Amino acid sequence: MKTQKITVLAENGLHARPVGDIVRAVKSYAETTVTLATPAKTVSGASMLGVLSLGLKAGTEVEITANGPQEDQALAAIVRIIETAE
Amino acid sequence: MVTRYGIASVEGMAAGTAVLLAKGASPEEGAPGAGGGMTLDEAFEAEKKKFEAFSREGSGETAGIFAAHLEILEDPMLRETIEGRLADGLSPVDAVRAASDELAAMFAEIDDEYLRARADDVRDICRGLSDRLSGGRSNTLDNLPEDAVIVAEELFPSDTAEMDFGKVRAFVTRKGSVTSHVSIIARSKGIPALLGVDIDGIGTGDRLLVDGNTRQLTVGPDEGAEKAFFAKMKQLAESDEEDVPLRPAGTPVAVFGNAGSLEDITVAIEAGAEGIGLFRTEFVFMNASYFPTEEEQFAIYREAVRRCNGKPLIIRALDIGGDKALPYLNLPPEENPFLGMRGVRLCLKHPEGFRLQVRAILRAGAFGPVRMMIPMVAKEGELEDVLRLVKVCTEELEREGVAHDPTLQVGIMVETPAAVLMAPELARKAAFFSIGTNDLTQYTMAADRGNPGVAPLYNPMDPAVKRAIEMTVVAGREAGIPVGICGEMASTAEGRRVLASLGVDSVSLSSPRQISKLKQK
Numbered sequence: 080m081k082t083q084k085i086t087v088l089a090e091n092g093l094h095a096r097p098v099g100d101i102v103r104a105v106k107s108y109a110e111t112t113v114t115l116a117t118p119a120k121t122v123s124g125a126s127m128l129g130v131l132s133l134g135l136k137a138g139t140e141v142e143i144t145a146n147g148p149q150e151d152q153a154l155a156a157i158v159r160i161i162e163t164a165e
Numbered sequence: 166m167v168t169r170y171g172i173a174s175v176e177g178m179a180a181g182t183a184v185l186l187a188k189g190a191s192p193e194e195g196a197p198g199a200g201g202g203m204t205l206d207e208a209f210e211a212e213k214k215k216f217e218a219f220s221r222e223g224s225g226e227t228a229g230i231f232a233a234h235l236e237i238l239e240d241p242m243l244r245e246t247i248e249g250r251l252a253d254g255l256s257p258v259d260a261v262r263a264a265s266d267e268l269a270a271m272f273a274e275i276d277d278e279y280l281r282a283r284a285d286d287v288r289d290i291c292r293g294l295s296d297r298l299s300g301g302r303s304n305t306l307d308n309l310p311e312d313a314v315i316v317a318e319e320l321f322p323s324d325t326a327e328m329d330f331g332k333v334r335a336f337v338t339r340k341g342s343v344t345s346h347v348s349i350i351a352r353s354k355g356i357p358a359l360l361g362v363d364i365d366g367i368g369t370g371d372r373l374l375v376d377g378n379t380r381q382l383t384v385g386p387d388e389g390a391e392k393a394f395f396a397k398m399k400q401l402a403e404s405d406e407e408d409v410p411l412r413p414a415g416t417p418v419a420v421f422g423n424a425g426s427l428e429d430i431t432v433a434i435e436a437g438a439e440g441i442g443l444f445r446t447e448f449v450f451m452n453a454s455y456f457p458t459e460e461e462q463f464a465i466y467r468e469a470v471r472r473c474n475g476k477p478l479i480i481r482a483l484d485i486g487g488d489k490a491l492p493y494l495n496l497p498p499e500e501n502p503f504l505g506m507r508g509v510r511l512c513l514k515h516p517e518g519f520r521l522q523v524r525a526i527l528r529a530g531a532f533g534p535v536r537m538m539i540p541m542v543a544k545e546g547e548l549e550d551v552l553r554l555v556k557v558c559t560e561e562l563e564r565e566g567v568a569h570d571p572t573l574q575v576g577i578m579v580e581t582p583a584a585v586l587m588a589p590e591l592a593r594k595a596a597f598f599s600i601g602t603n604d605l606t607q608y609t610m611a612a613d614r615g616n617p618g619v620a621p622l623y624n625p626m627d628p629a630v631k632r633a634i635e636m637t638v639v640a641g642r643e644a645g646i647p648v649g650i651c652g653e654m655a656s657t658a659e660g661r662r663v664l665a666s667l668g669v670d671s672v673s674l675s676s677p678r679q680i681s682k683l684k685q686k
Contacts, residue, residue, distance in 0.1 A: 089455075090455075090493070091454065091455055091493035091495075094454025094455075094493075096454050097454070122242065123241055123242065125241060126240050126241050126242040127236055127237065127240050128237060128240045128242040128243060128268060128283075128287070129240075129241075129242040131272070131275075131283065132242075132268075132271050132272065132275070134275045165454075165455045
């Protein structure tokens, strides 16, 4: 199991496009489960509703946890999407 | 007989029989095993097939709506939330309802317009599921009378996708606006709609008269009201048979189309429009999660030019603020948004962002006849500021060696009384005038077009509004610039006749059906 904390930098928070990218990325690692957590709650990375409901704004710290055979790649992919979101 | 006013409407007139669309079956009927409904798995499967079919059969926008619906339907969180409520001991129907409320509430709380709108998607999907579980509602749409007027709290894409439009004459809803799904569907089907109507007390089978032109709904009309209604309808139909109205000079008024998307442009041009008189660019900004780049905007505007087939395209600068907000611009709430930071005021307040749009429009101008239109102008200084920015951007593109229109025509929307009063001065600097009759009526009459209490005052045919239009036309003519109309006033034959007699050069219409009717003559 791999975990990393990252702060959302995108000025206007994470919207449909990056959230869609996250969900698609998570689903592409079929054997690996990914969760995203804020102090308020934890959701599945494969759920668009879940990730959107975190309401990730600029400055929010989110903890990403990946568990499974491709946990390293999955974690890196999600971190990259959040880091590069505009 | 009861008369009610809607807050907004889609033009047209229709008489018919009310068909009340319930908000799904009531909880009592939804008890386990009752109603011969489906199991949860079957309901999910059936809805999935339905959305797949809609998404396949739908055109551009509708297909996209249902593709997104499908994604939410298959989202594990939806299923988990429902199963959580089932585990609490709720019946399947109640569990779906509870999940719907819970998820919708979660999105409604988020301080973000885009995400709040997802609450509607969730409710639409859950309602479909609970109808499958209870076996309710769907048969309402299966047995429509030949003259159905659909009455509902609100209409979702999955409602209208299932309707037989051979039988649906009009929509009447409590919620919704001119930009919501129900209006878009009504316009594309060429039927009237009244939105923001108090529907309490209306029952299935009631006789209804729907007048989208005056936003008036008559429930259970008496004989006199019926007669007057049909006389007006007949008169409108006859005047619709007339040719394109002539101006005092004897020349016909040019017919352009309004467009709020690329698809709209194609439809309007195919219907015979002589060009696009109003290309709204809000969709470019509202569909994005960040301020669109110059390249992204340029790609869309160039495609718009291509779709115009060499006919003129008037691109309106971003007209945001007031009733339309942008999530990523963080606009503070205003007490009076219609008198606040909107249109050109907002563009000039954010010149670094507006610049990107100006450059993208200048570049699109290299591919065909493009004009830029500035909304909400109240002062000459605002136009001067825009013209200065256009000049700076033109010089930049020149230096960068990027293809562009070096002499972009910049005109203004005349929609504030200040612009009417200063029209002679503005006409010396603007390349054209386009009168936005909706806002001009609202501002001239000081009557909120969203307030049913003052609906009779909000009338574009009022002598005060007509005089304002005439003053604008005269100022334009004296300066030798064209004056067009891009508001709803041009959507009725009566309005077009009045406008032609006042001497306007062109009307720009939203309804492709009207465009083709006028251009076929």
